[in-house]
Amino acid sequence: MKITTLLFASSLLTGCVIGDQGGGSGENDGDILFGAADPGDPAVGMIRNVSDIQLSGAPAAFNGCSATLITPQIMLTAGHCASQGFLWTDVTFDPAPADLFAPENTGGFSGAYVLADPQYNGDGTQGHDVALVFLSQPNYNVAPIARGPLPAIGSNITAVGYGDTNYDLSGFGTKRFGNLTVTAENQHEIAAGREGNNVCHGDSGGPVLQNGVQVGVSSYVDTADCHGGGHFMRIDDSLDFIHTYVPNY
Numbered sequence: 001m002k003i004t005t006l007l008f009a010s011s012l013l014t015g016c017v018i019g020d021q022g023g024g025s026g027e028n029d030g031d032i033l034f035g036a037a038d039p040g041d042p043a044v045g046m047i048r049n050v051s052d053i054q055l056s057g058a059p060a061a062f063n064g065c066s067a068t069l070i071t072p073q074i075m076l077t078a079g080h081c082a083s084q085g086f087l088w089t090d091v092t093f094d095p096a097p098a099d100l101f102a103p104e105n106t107g108g109f110s111g112a113y114v115l116a117d118p119q120y121n122g123d124g125t126q127g128h129d130v131a132l133v134f135l136s137q138p139n140y141n142v143a144p145i146a147r148g149p150l151p152a153i154g155s156n157i158t159a160v161g162y163g164d165t166n167y168d169l170s171g172f173g174t175k176r177f178g179n180l181t182v183t184a185e186n187q188h189e190i191a192a193g194r195e196g197n198n199v200c201h202g203d204s205g206g207p208v209l210q211n212g213v214q215v216g217v218s219s220y221v222d223t224a225d226c227h228g229g230g231h232f233m234r235i236d237d238s239l240d241f242i243h244t245y246v247p248n249y
Contacts, residue, residue, distance in 0.1 A: 037095065037174050037176055038095065038176050039095060042141075042142045043145045044066060044068050044207060045069065045093040046066060046094075046097065046173070047064065047065040047067055047089065047091050048090050048091075048100075049065070049089050050062045050088050050089070050104070051063060057104070059102075059103075063081070064173075064202045065205040066161035066162050066202065066204065068214055069139060069142055071144055071249075073135045075132070076131075076205075076214070077131050077204070077206075078219055078233070079117050079120035080204060082114045082116040083113050089111070089113055090105065090109040090112055091109065091112040096174045097173060110135065110136055111135070111137075112135050113133070114131050114133050114134075117241040118241065125220075126188065127187070128188070128237060129219040129233050132241075132242065132246075134245075145207065145213060145214045146213045146249075147213060148211065148215045150190070150234065151208075153183065154182060156181055157180055157208040157215060158180075159177065159203065159207075159209075160176070160208075161199060161218060163199060163201050163202030163204070163206070164203075164226065167225050167227065169226075172202040173202075178197070178199075180192040181194075185234075187234075187237065188237050189234055190215070190216045190234060192230055192232060193230040194228070194229050195227060198221060198227075198228070200226035206218045216233060217232060219233045
C-alpha cells in the first residue's frame with residue numbers, strides 16, 4: 001500500500017501557541033502524544049526557522065523542528081527542516097524555552113544553518129529526509145550522540161522531540177520522550193508506533209534512540225493530525241551525505 005508522505009515541522013504564529021497538553025505528572029505513558037516532559041537527552045535541541053518578524057525584531061512566525069548533536073558543532077535533523085527561504089535559523093537546547101518568540105540570539109537561542117541531503121526530493125517515502133545543522137558556535141557542554149545499528153523489528157526505540165502533544169496539534173515547545181515498537185523496515189526507513197503512541201508536528205528531525213545511540217530520524221506520520229504510526233529515516237541511507245561533513249560518524 002502506498003503511504004502518502006505527510007511532513008510535520010510545526011508552524012507557529014503569534015498568539016497561536018497553546019500551553020503544554022502533556023501528562024504533567026512526570027510519568028511517561030509510553031508516547032510523545034500525551035506523553036511526559038523529558039528532563040534528559042541534553043543532546044536533543046529545537047530548531048526555529050523564522051519566516052516573519054514583528055516590528056520589535058522578534059519572530060512573528062517560525063517553523064519548528066527537533067535535532068540531535070552528533071559533533072560539538074553539527075546536529076542531525078530532517079531534510080524538510082532545511083533553512084532555505086527563511087529569514088534566519090537558530091537552535092536552543094533548553095528543554096522548555098521560556099519564550100518561543102525570543103528575538104534572534106536571545107532567550108537561549110543561537111545561530112544555525114540547516115542543509116538537507118541533496119538526494120532528498122521532498123517525499124519521505126523515497127528516503128533521504130535527513131539534514132545537518134551547522135551551529136554558529138560549538139556546544140562543548142553536551143556529549144554528542146553516536147550512530148547505532150538498525151533496530152530489530154519488534155524491539156523498542158525511544159523517540160525524543162519538541163513536537164505537539166495532542167491530536168489538536170497543540171503543546172509544541174517542550175522536549176518529550178516516548179517508547180515506540182518497531183513494526184517494519186525497508187531500505188529507506190523504520191516504521192514504529194501506532195495509534196495514540198506516536199510522534200507529531202515539531203518532532204520532525206528528532207532522534208529515535210536505542211541503547212543510548214541514535215538509530216533513526218523522525219520524518220513523517222500516517223495522517224496530517226498524527227493518527228496512525230510514525231516513519232523514521234534510516235541514517236545509513238544518507239551516510240554519503242553525512243560523511244562529507246562528519247567523516248567518522
